[in-house]
Amino acid sequence: MSQTRLAVLLFTDIVGSTELKSKIGTAEYAKLLARHNELFETGLRECAGAEIVKHTGDGYFVTLPTASDAVRFALRLQTRMKLETWRPQPIATRVGIHIGEVQLMDMAGRADVLGLSADLAARIMSLATGGQILLTASAFNDARQFVNASPESLQGTPPLKWIAHGLYLFKGSDEPLDVFEVGIEGFSPLTRPSDSEKVKRVVSHDQEPTLGWRPAIGLAIPNRPGWNLDRKLGDGGFGEVWLGVHEKLKYERRVFKFCFDVDRLRSFKRELTLFRLLRDALGERDDIATLYEVQLNEPPFYLESEYTDGGNLLEWSERKSGIDKIPLPVRLELVAQIADAVAAAHSVGVLHKDIKPANILIHERDGKVQPRLADFGIGILSDRAQLQNRAITETGFTVLTHNDSSRTGTRMYSPPESLLNKPFTTQGDVYAVGILLYQMVIGDLRRPLAPGWEREVSDPILRDDISAMVEGDPARRVASALEVAQRIRTLDARRLDQKQRQESHARSHRRRTQVRLATAAAIVLCLISLALAYGFVRERRLKQDILAQKQEADRQRTLAQSRFDDVRKLANTFLFDVHDQIQNLAGATPARQLLVQTGLDYLEKLQAQAGNEPGLLLEIARGYLRIGDVQGGTYSANLGDTKAALASYQRALAILDALHGADPQDINSAHFRLVALASVGDVLMASGDTKGALERYLRVIDLCQKLIESDPSDVTARNAQAVGHYHIGRNQIQTGDFRGALESHRKQQQLFQSLADADPGNVAFQHNLASSHNALGDTLDTIGDKNGALANYRAALGIAERFARADPTNATNQTGMAIALQRVGEMLAALGDLNGARDNYRQFLAIVQTVADADPSDGNAQHRLSASLATVGYFYEQNHEYETALAHYRGALVIAEKIAEANPTNTELQLHLAQCHSRVGDMARVRGDM
Structure with missing residues (x-):
């Protein structure tokens, strides 16, 4: 009987046994052999699952469950052999380990093994000297990921050493065999096996520097004091990737x-x-991984770069139970941010060529998930002048060939033109991002793009975008990675535009139908009129009937006008008077929901009957602006429905545009038109559509300038102009234009200061002045001027404190003061004043908690409380107060889970929830809970 199986094979043999027998005699040798066998079999019994297949007299052939079991056993055996007192002559054993398939046979009642794998294990053992453990590649690579300590019997626990000796060609074999060694530093031979008549080492001179030391779990990293290897992350044709701690x-x-x-x-x-080049040209970017250290002048050669707690995109998604469990808006934003990073690299001539989930690191901090593009190992440079202009040496580019340019990384993400050996261009990276977008949309990061993929993407706009990105002809592909990011971030706006076009088409179809019906009705009326001509004798009665009908119609018209005026008055009172009274009232969320539901009904009825009356149309537009504020405005308590808010703002803007076209001199409609444009821009900005938002803000600035030129005393236009500069500054920060943002925010601060100085009693101007100080402080902080930032934050805090003390029940005023306290606290911490920071944080959190407790159903207030707890938790974490940090993180997580569950499509909430989970896990690990 025989059976075949994959096994970890270990061969041993006593070195020089024949000469030893001759030297000390058979009887003495038998005693040494018995002790050797006792040590061997005792050690083997300590290893569960180990099995002796064959005892060869002077050695053993055994199988073990894993390569790490085999290495641990071999290390214990060699240690015990070395520490044993051998008399009259010391003996030594050699060990060979291999993984392979063998055939176990019963040869006339005696167990034996057959197969090439058994021969390889015996050959590798024959190369070893006394006390040496040699391995083939598979056993070596498996074991060093798990074996991290010397046997307990050695004092001082000297470190292990894992060595690659190179290729050896055995006599009678066509293919050389890679030989490796594991041993204890200062105890094991750790020497290169010598050549003999039966085996020759086949290593070229230029290969020597890449041999020798190999990474393994627990090892110290050469020339990096304090850094040890924790686990293997992956490998490739170049070598291996490990995590250092x-x-x-x-x-x-x-x-x-x-x-x-x-x-x-x-x-x-x-x-x-x-x-x-990327760092020199672009600066430090959150979306491109950081390179810390390199060692390329002596072995082992390595690059040291940043590690993110989330791991790569594949690992992060697996910890989240699959990428399909991440809300689609979050997935789409991750792809958009990767496209941003690719576009930035392309802007300085760097092509990545290997964009895939494994090369995208995930960083989670402060409620945000930030992808980072990593591993430019096969990247190329399309513009050498970028290096020359910055005096960067062209290391590694001296042998770049046409084939190098066309070669790409993982096949799944490679563009079709690479199969034709055409040069790689920016369109190749766009293709890879398109594949990634497809995988993120369908929720499967391992699915290749195959014929019929379109059926899996239900959204027609996304389907068209992916198709344009993976177009076979590079010339017809999406033009740039920047356009990819813009397409993703304008999805909602494009969906709305498509819906409006469809609705417009439907309305046109209905109008055509109505015309046809009216024509038919006219024909019928003509026929009736002809028939009536023949009934001249009944003319008097008909006149009487017509007179009666006219009187009834007049009566109905009067009644309808009276009802219309009633509805108009009720809508105006409900939307403006009621809203103003509950706007800053804590606990008013149910009232806001009722206001939106009833208010939209009123506005639709009014608009249907308003005709072309300018005064009424202006009131309707104002109503839609108020409804938008309550649905999802960015400056007061709301219901968090940004899509509905955008629709309401756009309806208001359409009415105001029409009014302005009919009467360009009407100042009221012009002012409200500014409000509508800015409101649309705010919602687009909050939704990630920075380009669309910027277009609206620039229009606001342009319209304000025209109004001010016409009337320099137009305070409303001057205020709106300042607000426009504020928003443009925010937009510039998001797009990385920090110098432009600083100029915009200084301009808006000066404008707001002039308005507040001219009218100190104007509450709105004072609030705007405080916001301008905060915005300018944020920008100064971003560019590194922390003292300047602190001065502006304190100015904003002074204004906020006055309003909060004047009206303690006003939730907006209280929130403004909390935000000001937070900013001051953050800046004090950054400047090293920890006690001052801690005091500000406590006041800040107390106010946010009070506002949230007053209205548990206010989603914005609850989100702000969760984010505030996380912010303060991070402060304590940075100051090593881990218990306090963990308590704050857990409080943030409890709230985040509730509000994220209630708003599954809100990207910001889902990102915040993911961050809370990450921070709680990190703190628990620090404390030893996990």
């Missing part, structure tokens, strides 16, 4: 990318050059 600062982790291939060492140098 600082031995003292356990939360400090880095990625170490080791190169063991002399040909791929050029790609390491190329990646270093590209990282230097």
Whole structure:
């Protein structure tokens, strides 16, 4: 009987046993052999699942469950053999380990093994010297991920060492075999096996530097004091990627990318050059991974880059139970941010060529999920002048060929033109982002793009976008990665536009139908008139009937006008008077819901009957603006429905545009038109459509300037102009234009200051002045001027305190003061005044808690409380007050789970929830709870 199985094979043999027998005699040797066998079999019994297949007299052939079991056993055996007192002559054993398939047979009642794998295990063992453990690649690579300590019997626990010796060609074999060794530093041989008549080492001179030391769990990283290897993250043709952990600062982790291939060492140098160019040209970016350290002048060669707690996109999604469990808006925003990073790289001539989930790191902090593009190892540079202009040495590019340019990374993400060996262009990266977008939309990061993929994407706009990105002809593909990001972020606006076009088409169809019906009705009336002509004798009675009908129609018209006026008056009172009384009232969310539901009904009835009356149309437009504020406006308590708010604002803007066209001199409609434009811009900005928002804000500035030129005393236009500069500054910050943002925010601060100085009693001007100080402070903080930021934050706090004390029940005033306290606290912490920061944070959190408790159904207030708890928790974490930090993070998580469940499509809430989970997990690990 025989059976075949995959097994971990371990061969041992006593070195020089024949000569030893001759030297000390058979009897003495038998005693040594018995002790050797006792040590061997005792050790083997300590390893569950180990099995002796064959005892060869001077050695053993055994199978073990795993490669790590085999290495641990071999290390214990060699240690015990070395520590044993052997008399009259010391003996030593050698070990060979291999993983492979063998056939176990019963040969006349005696167990035996057959197969090439058994031969390889025996050959690798024969290369070893006494006390040495040699392995083939599969066993070596498996074991070093799990074996991290020397046997307990050694004092001082000397470290293990894992070594690659290179290729050896055995006599009678066509293919050389990679040989590796594991041993204890200062105890094991750890020497290269010698050549013999039966085996020769076949390693070229230029391959020597890439051999020797190999990474393994628990090892110290050469030339990086304090850094140890934690686990293997992956491998490739170049070598391996490992996670390093600082031995003292356990939360400090880095990625170490080791190169063991002399040909791929050029790609390491190329990646270093590209990282230097990106950092020099673009500065530090949150969406591109950071390179910290390199060692390319001596082995082991490695690049050291940042590690994110989320791991790569695949790992992060698996921890979230699959990418399909992440809300679609969150997935889409992640792709948009990756497209931003790709566009930034393209702007300085860097092409990535290997965009895929494994090369996208996920960083979670403060309620946000930030993807970071990593691994530019096979990237290329399309514009060498970028290096020359910055005096960066062209390391790794000296042998770049046409084939290098066309070669790409993972096949699933490679563009079709790469199969034709055409040069790689920016369109190749766009293609890869298109594949990633497809996978994110369908919720499967391992699904390739195959014929019929369109059936899996139900959204027609997304389907068209993906199709344009993966177009086979690069010339017809989406023009740039920047356009990809813009398309994703304008999805909602494009869906709304498509819906409006469809509705317009439907209305046109209805009008055509009505015309046809009216024509038919006219024909019928003509026929009736002809028939009546023949009934001249009944003329008097008909005149009487017509007179009666006219009188009834007049009566109905009068009654209808009276009802219309009643509805108009009720709508005006309900939308403006009631809203103003509940706007800042805590606990008013149910009232807001009723206001929206009833108010929309009133407005639709009014608009249907308003005709072309300008005064009434203006009131309707104002009503839609108020409804939009309550649905999802960005400056007061609301219901959080930004889509509905955008629709209401746009309906108001359409009415106001029509009024302005009919009477350009009407100042009232002009002022409300500014409000409507800014409101649309605010909602687009909050939804991530920075381009659409910027277009509206620029229109506001342009319209304000025209109004001010016409009437320099127009305070409303001057205020709106300042607000416009404020929003443009926010937009510039989001797009990375910090200098432009600083100029915009300084301009808006000066404008608001002049308005507040001219009318100190104007509450709105004072609020705007405080906001302008905050905006300017934020921008100064972003560019590194923290003292300037603190001065502006304190100015804003002074204004906020006056309003909060004057009206303690006003939720908006209280929230404004809380935000001001938070900013001051953050800046004090950044400047090292921890006691001052802690005091500000406590006051800030107390106010936010009070406002949220007053109205548990206010989604904005609850979100603000959760985010505030997380912010304060992060402050305590940074100051190593982990217990207090964990308590705050847990409080934030409880609230975040509730509000995220109630708003599954809100991207910001879902990102905040993910961050809360991450921070609670991190703190629990720091405390040892997990």
